[in-house]
Amino acid sequence: MSCVSCETKxxxxxxxxxxxxxxxGNTCHHLLLHLQVGDNAMFQYFNASLWQIISQEKxxxxxxxxxxxxxxxxxxxxxxxxTKYLRxxxxxxxxxxxxxxTTLFIEDSKWNTAFNVTQxxxxxxxxDSKTFRLVAAQDLPVKESTI
Numbered sequence: 001m002s003c004v005s006c007e008t009k010x011x012x013x014x015x016x017x018x019x020x021x022x023x024x025g026n027t028c029h030h031l032l033l034h035l036q037v038g039d040n041a042m043f044q045y046f047n048a049s050l051w052q053i054i055s056q057e058k059x060x061x062x063x064x065x066x067x068x069x070x071x072x073x074x075x076x077x078x079x080x081x082x083t084k085y086l087r088x089x090x091x092x093x094x095x096x097x098x099x100x101x102t103t104l105f106i107e108d109s110k111w112n113t114a115f116n117v118t119q120x121x122x123x124x125x126x127x128d129s130k131t132f133r134l135v136a137a138q139d140l141p142v143k144e145s146t147i
Contacts, residue, residue: 064111071106078104079122086123086131093123093131 033040054061085096097119108114123131 067109067111074104074106075117075122075125078102078117079119079125082119082122083126086126086128093127094135097123 081100082093082097086093100119102119104117106112106115106117127135
């Protein structure tokens with residue numbers, strides 16, 4: 001008997017799962033489906049009921065979904081410089097933001113009012129706790145997000 005090699009060994013070690021004669025085709029996913037029958041049954045039920053409700057929606061629903069996807073893509077592209085900067089150097093983020101102070105304007109639609117996304121908003125969207133600690137340690141007045 002041996003523990004199945006999952007993405008994380010924590011799962012196997014913490015629950016001490018012993019599996020007999022596992023074939024090479026079996027994956028951690030299949031093992032989880034077998035061991036978490038109740039969770040899987042609930043997921044299948046609610047997933048099916050969600051898609052049943054969605055299938056009854058009008059075309060407007062899918063237009064809104066597409067509009068949201070387009071807006072999200074614009075925001076991700078706009079925030080890419082902040083994301084790249086934070087990946088390599090979080091310490092000087094506020095100074096960098098003061099120099100690169102640009103704004104993305106999202107026009108109003110039938111699903112939202114117009115709003116701005118600033119580079120500072122991007123920092124709030126993508127920063128980790130280390131970056132927030134660095135910003136707080138600088139004891140600078142932090143402007144409010146526009147989102």
